[in-house]
Amino acid sequence: xxxxxxxxxxxxxxxxxxxxxxxxxxxxxxxxxxxxxxxxxxxxxxxxxxxxxxxxxxxxxxxxxxxxxxxxxxxxxxxxxxxxxxxxxxxxxxxxxxxxxxxxxxxxxxxxxxxxxxxxxxxxxxxxxxxxxxxxxxxxxxxxxxxxxxxxxxxxxxxxxxxxxxxxxxxxxxxxxxxxxxxxxxxxxxxxxxxxxxxxxxxxxxxxxxxxxxxxxxxxxxxxxxxxxxxxxxxxxxxxxxxxxxxxxxxxxxxxxxxxxxxxxxxxxxxxxxxxxxxxxxxxxxxxxxxxxxxxxxxxxxxxxxxxxxxxxxxxxxxxxxxx
Amino acid sequence: xxxxxxxxxxxxxxxxxxxxxxxxxxxxxxxxxxxxxxxxxxxxxxxxxxxxxxxxxxxxxxxxxxxxxxxxxxxxxxxxxxxxxxxxxxxxxxxxxxxxxxxxxxxxxxxxxxxxxxxxxxxxxxxxxxxxxxxxxxxxxxxxxxxxxxxxxxxxxxxxxxxxxxxxxxxxxxxxxxxxxxxxxxxxxxxxxxxxxxxxxxxxxxxxxxxxxxxxxxxxxxxxxxxxxxxxxxxxxxxxxxxxxxxxxxxxxxxxxxxxxxxxxxxxxxxxxxxxxxxxxxxxxxxxxxxxxxxxxxxxxxxxxxxxxxxxxxxxxxxxxxxxxxxxxxxxxxxxxxxxxxxxxxxxxxxxxxxxxxxxxxxxxxxxxxxxxxxxxxxxxxxxxxxxxxxxxxxxxxxxxxxxxxxxxxxxxxxxxxxxxxxxxxxxxxxxxxxxxxxxxxxxxxxxxxxxxxxxxxxxxxxxxxxxxxxxxxxxxxxxxxxxxxxxxxxxxxxxxxxxxxxxxx
Numbered sequence: 001x002x003x004x005x006x007x008x009x010x011x012x013x014x015x016x017x018x019x020x021x022x023x024x025x026x027x028x029x030x031x032x033x034x035x036x037x038x039x040x041x042x043x044x045x046x047x048x049x050x051x052x053x054x055x056x057x058x059x060x061x062x063x064x065x066x067x068x069x070x071x072x073x074x075x076x077x078x079x080x081x082x083x084x085x086x087x088x089x090x091x092x093x094x095x096x097x098x099x100x101x102x103x104x105x106x107x108x109x110x111x112x113x114x115x116x117x118x119x120x121x122x123x124x125x126x127x128x129x130x131x132x133x134x135x136x137x138x139x140x141x142x143x144x145x146x147x148x149x150x151x152x153x154x155x156x157x158x159x160x161x162x163x164x165x166x167x168x169x170x171x172x173x174x175x176x177x178x179x180x181x182x183x184x185x186x187x188x189x190x191x192x193x194x195x196x197x198x199x200x201x202x203x204x205x206x207x208x209x210x211x212x213x214x215x216x217x218x219x220x221x222x223x224x225x226x227x228x229x230x231x232x233x234x235x236x237x238x239x240x241x242x243x244x245x246x247x248x249x250x251x252x253x254x255x256x257x258x259x260x261x262x263x264x265x266x267x268x269x270x271x272x273x274x275x276x277x278x279x280x281x282x283x284x285x286x287x288x289x290x291x292x293x294x295x296x297x298x299x300x301x302x303x304x305x306x307x308x309x310x311x312x313x314x315x316x317x318x319x320x321x322x323x324x
Numbered sequence: 325x326x327x328x329x330x331x332x333x334x335x336x337x338x339x340x341x342x343x344x345x346x347x348x349x350x351x352x353x354x355x356x357x358x359x360x361x362x363x364x365x366x367x368x369x370x371x372x373x374x375x376x377x378x379x380x381x382x383x384x385x386x387x388x389x390x391x392x393x394x395x396x397x398x399x400x401x402x403x404x405x406x407x408x409x410x411x412x413x414x415x416x417x418x419x420x421x422x423x424x425x426x427x428x429x430x431x432x433x434x435x436x437x438x439x440x441x442x443x444x445x446x447x448x449x450x451x452x453x454x455x456x457x458x459x460x461x462x463x464x465x466x467x468x469x470x471x472x473x474x475x476x477x478x479x480x481x482x483x484x485x486x487x488x489x490x491x492x493x494x495x496x497x498x499x500x501x502x503x504x505x506x507x508x509x510x511x512x513x514x515x516x517x518x519x520x521x522x523x524x525x526x527x528x529x530x531x532x533x534x535x536x537x538x539x540x541x542x543x544x545x546x547x548x549x550x551x552x553x554x555x556x557x558x559x560x561x562x563x564x565x566x567x568x569x570x571x572x573x574x575x576x577x578x579x580x581x582x583x584x585x586x587x588x589x590x591x592x593x594x595x596x597x598x599x600x601x602x603x604x605x606x607x608x609x610x611x612x613x614x615x616x617x618x619x620x621x622x623x624x625x626x627x628x629x630x631x632x633x634x635x636x637x638x639x640x641x642x643x644x645x646x647x648x649x650x651x652x653x654x655x656x657x658x659x660x661x662x663x664x665x666x667x668x669x670x671x672x673x674x675x676x677x678x679x680x681x682x683x684x685x686x687x688x689x690x691x692x693x694x695x696x697x698x699x700x701x702x703x704x705x706x707x708x709x710x711x712x713x714x715x716x717x718x719x720x721x722x723x724x725x726x727x728x729x730x731x732x733x734x735x736x737x738x739x740x741x742x743x744x745x746x747x748x749x750x751x752x753x754x755x756x757x758x759x760x761x762x763x764x765x766x767x768x769x770x771x772x773x774x775x776x777x778x779x780x781x782x783x784x785x786x787x788x789x790x791x792x793x794x795x796x797x798x799x800x801x802x803x804x805x806x807x808x809x810x811x812x813x814x815x816x817x818x819x820x821x822x823x824x825x826x827x828x829x830x
Contacts, residue, residue: 016666023670032682139816143808145758145777147765148801151784155797159789259673263762267784277674278766281681293678296671304669 005312013305025070028290080287089291100272104257107195115203120234123211138205146198150267153194164190167269191268210242244314251307255299345821352817358810366628369621377622377774381613383604384469386793390603402468402601409595411441411457419445419455440593447581455577462570468599480589486512488578496570607799611786623776627757634694634756639749641699646706664700672697680768687770702748709741743822750815754808776800
């Protein structure tokens with residue numbers, strides 16, 4: 001059963017991937033009111049230069065040739081050359097990506113650990129202060145734009161108190177590994193702390209609601225009746241039961257947190273891919289912006305696929321055939 | 325009639341039953357009140373806003389809110405004051421001062437009426453005569469950011485006399501008086517008889533555009549004034565002359581008639597005299613001197629439109645797709661669910677950003693995209709609910725009795741998924757508001773609209789972080805949070821009713 005499920009899911013994903021590629025070609029290449037020649041066009045250019053540019057970008061060729069080229073470029077991750085730096089986009093990606101991954105992964109790990117702990121604790125203490133805290137922070141963070149919290153933390157801790165640097169990624173030369181690491185930690189600390197404060201609430205809320213659902217099940221009653229203490233019930237019975245949806249959510253939310261880094265990096269000038277994306281937008285660096293958009297899409301696609309697959313593995317109840 | 329009446333009755337009973345239950349949730353009531361307040365502000369905001377959101381220089385750039393003057397040490401901060409200048413005659417009784425309506429002038433200026441102060445003088449000799457009109461006022465704050473004085477004058481110089489006009493400011497202090505000439509002009513016989521004068525002192529570099537007629541800092545006239553007042557060019561004019569104390573503003577006319585027994589009339593009108601303070605209104609001003617409170621009030625409407633429109637449209641779409649694909653199943657179901665999978669793989673914020681770059685930064689384009697990208701979760705949810713309902717015995721009974729598909733969809737399925745759809749709609753409002761705010765915050769919102777996100781973007785770009793203008797940076801954000809929390813609260817209370825599992829089971 002699980003094999004069929006996997007094959008079907010994989011096939012769907014491939015179809016979706018193909019459709020998205022076509023959509024991007026249509027949206028970014030055909031419908032885009034600004035064609036690649038105009039991107040770099042200067043009023044001083046002579047028609048000959050414009051023609052050369054058109055030839056370079058393949059605009060002068062029939063649409064199906066452009067389509068073929070576009071597809072093959074995208075599939076081979078040949079993402080073009082940045083207008084601004086004249087470097088291949090994939091090279092810049094390798095420069096920027098580690099910063100974002102460091103930020104996003106660290107923040108995510110702390111968010112999840114803190115959130116799940118609070119959520120489990122809140123579920124075991126219904127109606128107590130910790131429960132109100134978990135529910136409250138979950139609801140509050142749903143209603144709060146992340147940029148507001150990020151600005152608040154930057155304002156209070158970087159601008160007013162001066163505990164943290166204002167500008168993110170400016171590092172001295174990495175001669176001394178210990179020094180470099182120290183500076184890295186010093187500069188990444190505030191964005192990570194802020195992201196954790198923004199994110200843990202929803203994890204706590206989610207975990208709490210899942211756990212409460214589980215806690216009403218009969219087998220929990222049985223465990224309780226056998227005299228298992230509360231902590232053990234939470235860890236041995238509730239936690240394993242809520243693990244599949246939580247793992248799924250982790251996988252699904254990873255790409256989303258990655259897009260969230262657009263705002264984070266914009267505010268903290270943390271030069272990862274989110275900052276790069278905004279910078280490409282502002283400077284009109286279309287190849288970089290398009291490539292990043294493509295990568296974001298692939299990440300979402302892979303994230304969704306992985307989540308479904310993991311869910312299939314973790315939760316044996318998932319079957320394809322439930323749909324008639 | 326009867327059937328409709330019964331249906332209405334059932335509906336009313338349902339709603340009142342729901343309300344009875346809803347009323348018990350404190351959070352729900354608070355949320356409802358917040359939403360009502362928000363809708364009120366959104367509808368009436370423009371009429372209760374104290375200023376036009378785009379009027380610049382209401383006060384100094386980045387002025388503090390007025391409540392900040394309650395903090396120790398801030399009591400003396402300069403307010404923006406507009407003096408109602410009422411002239412009084414001083415010194416001799418050689419002239420008559422009167423306030424009158426001038427019909428001819430009104431016609432000339434194409435206005436309903438113009439009030440002029442007329443200084444009428446009849447000379448008995450050819451000696452130079454001085455007429456002074458005075459306006460006394462006291463100023464009780466610290467040096468203002470700038471003060472502005474503008475007026476128009478004209479002279480009905482029947483005798484073709486030579487004359488001199490001067491406006492000066494006198495300060496009374498313990499050492500006596502100090503006078504500062506603000507403006508003066510000499511006119512020989514036959515000089516221009518009508519003109520306007522503007523004086524403008526602005527104490528910080530970088531005067532905003534729009535005041536071309538005023539004396540600008542660093543301009544030749546400003547240096548001239550400083551020279552006359554014996555200030556060095558680095559000294560601030562206002563710090564030296566304008567602080568708490570009693571002042572008088574004097575308009576002096578000196579006439580040297582050509583012949584005895586001639587009349588001379590000087591008129592001053594449209595006299596504006598105001599100071600720009602560094603404290604302003606409820607929430608201060610932004611870097612262009614615009615009233616932040618009014619801007620926030622205007623922004624509420626856009627947030628409401630975005631939130632409600634997006635939520636309604638995307639929920640309708642979700643309901644349509646979810647109900648039809650869940651009920652009909654088969655190929656329609658497969659296609660719509662794959663569409664859902666497909667759209668879930670498009671990143672919304674990056675897509676909105678890219679669209680803003682490629683096409684116009686239009687609110688409606690952004691809203692359309694948000695609608696198209698936010699119905700999928702709802703459709704999935706509604707579809708699974710429809711699948712459950714479809715299997716329920718009463719629907720099977722309806723099928724067995726030969727009810728048509730549209731009938732079952734209408735009478736059995738829709739009423740049962742409506743609460744779910746409604747709850748989805750309530751939660752879509754804040755997420756639509758937040759995504760629009762994020763887009764505006766990144767500087768990619770509609771450039772013609774004052775939105776909350778845009779105010780925060782301007783605050784960040786305008787240096788609110790470094791100038792510690794927290795009221796500018798955070799008040800629009802607090803507005804966003806309050807509105808969204810209202811909807812989240814209502815949704816929380818609502819979910820408690822339609823999904824009793826979540827309700828506290830003690």
